[in-house]
Amino acid sequence: MTHHVASGFSRTIAVVALLLIPSLAAAQALPNISSLNVRYNTRKATVKPDGELKVQIDAVDKEIAAANRLGKIGEVRRQIAKGMSLLDGIPWTPALDFQNSLALRSDRIVVDSSAPYALRLEQIYSPAIELTPALTAKVVLRKRNLVPSPGAAATTVPAAPRELGVFDGLSRDLRESPLAMELDVSGAEDGPYTVEVGVMDGTTAIATTTLGIVLHKGLDARLRALETAAATVIAGVRADVAYPADYIRNVNRGRIGLQTFNVGTEVAAAEAVLAAAKGGKDPFKGRTGDFERHYLLEGPNEVMPYRVYVPKAYSPTAGAPLVIALHGLGGNEDSFFDQYSKLPPQLAEKHGFLLAAPNGFRVDGFYGATIMGAGDAAARRRVEYSEKDVLQVLRLMKATYNVDESRIYLIGHSMGAIGTWALGAKYAETWAALVPFSGVSSPALAERIKGIPQFVVHGDNDATVNVSGSRNMVAALKKAGANVTYLEIVGGSHTDVVVPNLPKAFEFLAAQRKAAVATQQR
Incomplete structure (x- = not known):
């Protein structure tokens, strides 16, 4: 099969075209807008709508694009909810429109239960529904589990909701007149909860919205x-x-x-x-194994976490290889340690590698990659600080440990793979090898990274980032004369290609060393 680089890259971009829609004033009650877009695009790629459904979805996509141009993120959320409903075979009704308009907001998600808890019921857009003037809101508190670490055993918490009150006089226009509530959460044991607000028309519940909180006395x-x-x-x-x-x-x-x-x-x-x-002691000095560190990122003035693995064989008198691992969209510094069957730290121990995983500033930072364009000011800020976070973690690792600068490697999955190619090209003199899983980049970057050995993995059944993203990049790299190993996994999805191929990737890294060390980024 012949793959045309330019058109293939355009097709791949179409699959992830909504990844960088700006998340203006992201509400605490609402999921990350970039993650929503990925779910929606993945669902479209899986369902492959045709006929009347395709007509409906095309119309939804036009509305999303129009709302995005105008910065109407509430309307973007509305249209994504509509599109997801249609793709699931559920008609979009006024009741669903009303349900998805509701949002709970508070100045606190992590709450000291010693004090009253202030909460507001709002709307993110004006729904197309006729409502009676006799609406009330019933509030309950439900115990829930924290999001479990991948692989952790699930625990069951019995549903024993605690009623927090019924509020009369609910406005039919919660954008103009939000419902302010003050709730007594004292006496609740420490832990995660869901605040659930049901909008009632008499005794009939017509909509429900929730907000996850954590109480800690x-x-x-x-x-x-x-x-x-x-x-x-x-x-x-x-x-x-x-x-x-x-x-x-x-x-x-x-x-x-x-x-x-x-x-x-x-x-x-x-x-x-x-x-x-x-x-005056340093509790991390001489420590080996898996642990988390933190530093203050200048600019946003926020403390950033990063996860570290130091192999038992590490000695400050001998240079050790270093792997920087970049998580995918929605992940964090824990992803490469707690997911992927927890293989990365095991493989780091086996090969004697230092391993560091940055947070990337935000779950949708993209590590400096701008393949989707500059976006708005908020998106540019995320991208800029995401890149700075990675570079600062690299600097900290080099300052703290004896790092062999001829053996610094960059790996990533999904968004992390996009970042791997982006940072690989921007700081080509730093990396001894690159390993992108399920990624995409501009083939125009191939010339900049042709001197860096690369191990590329992608599944041909990836519904999130189309396999053409890696195919076209690999074709451009080979044309430029790069040392590239490409594994295309038949039937492989977006995520299931990672774990089986991580051992091969680390074996590949272990064989790579820069012939000459250039001046490093400091």
């Missing part, structure tokens, strides 16, 4: 104590102590999502670091 005092104490430890450990307070503050401000952040575990970990750092 006495949390505010513990966070204040950590922030105060951070100034008393050595400079290199301050961010590790301050991290929970900084992260929770940014969650509550709506800058980031809670994701897999476990409030109790993270606060306790910071308190343990603080205790171990007393007297």
